[in-house]
Amino acid sequence: MRRFRHIFRALLTICVLAASSFGAAIVPGFNTTSDGRNDDGTYTTGGCNNDSPGGFCDGTLVPIGFLINFLGITTGSLYINTNGNVTLDSPLAAFTPFGLLDTAREIIAPFFADIDTRNPNSGVVTFGNGSFDGRTAFGVNWPGVGYFDQEISNPNSFQLLLVDRTNTGAGNFDIVFNYDQVLFETGDASDGVGGLGGSSARVGFSDGTGAPGGSLELDGSGVPGELIDGGPKALVSHSLNSDVPGRYIFNARNGEILTGPGSQAVPEPGTRIISIAGVLVILLRRRGYLNGERAIAPLKPLLPRD
Secondary structure (H helix, E strand, C coil): CHHHHHHHHHHHHHHHHHHHCCCCCCCCCCCCEECCCCCCCECCCCCCCCCCCCCCCCCCCEEEEEEEEECCEEEEEEEEECCCEEECCCCCCCCCCCCCCCCCCCEEEEEECCEECCCCCCCCCEEEEEEECCEEEEEEEEEEEEECCCEEEEEEEEEEEEEECHHHCCCCEEEEEEEEECCCCCCHHHCCECCECCCCCEEEEECCCCCCCCEEECCCCCCCCCCCCCCCCCHHHCCECCCCCCEEEEEEECCEEECCCCCCCCCCCCHHHHHHHHHHHHHHHHCCCCCCCCCCCCCCCCCCCC
């Protein structure tokens, strides 16, 4: 009986540790350069500092540090836009997110929404080079950012990584979206109220051609309540091609984006905990606790206190 209690406590401990791993997808670093505070800006040398609503800056191309072949577009630089995206063709000041499946823009958008970093309590966009899984990478962070109009009560934290995979071929790379917290989905000027509803965020990418295979949007994009924490398709508790909740990996190979077999089957947040519990159940059976060989005292029902 005592041994069973030890195993049961181990089960609870492991489940708690697994649950605490949720919301830990963002990789540290990639913050050697910080942008200024603005509403709809694009990073410009020295930082985009514009305190007016809808304030933008001219935009400066930022070097990635290696060449990528993004759906047939070969480049080594991009524009970093405050509103949760990077573009390859030109700066983007649009704050109400448009659909990515038929856009004429060359865009990679981990969370395209009306982000506003002018509030002093908001984080600012940072970027830089680093590594991911031992490979050279370029990253952009949106850490604890707010939404229009200078709202910060329910911030978002997410990250974009571009990972060099030239070990598999020239220009090959991985796109990685990481999410630790998604509490708003829209801004006040996009028909949102308190960061919710209205024209909500879009997540995905496009080569700007509208051709088949040239764009992708995650299921739930543009649908209020779907992608925020607690939503049915919450970004922080699902994943794609990864066992880390909140991490979505897209493999760009030879000018195409490969999502991999079964990539549309997004695991539920309890998958890892259930798997661990299953292993311990097998252990209990082998020890004879669940096959009738050893007696286990019945658990007492939980009753409310007087």
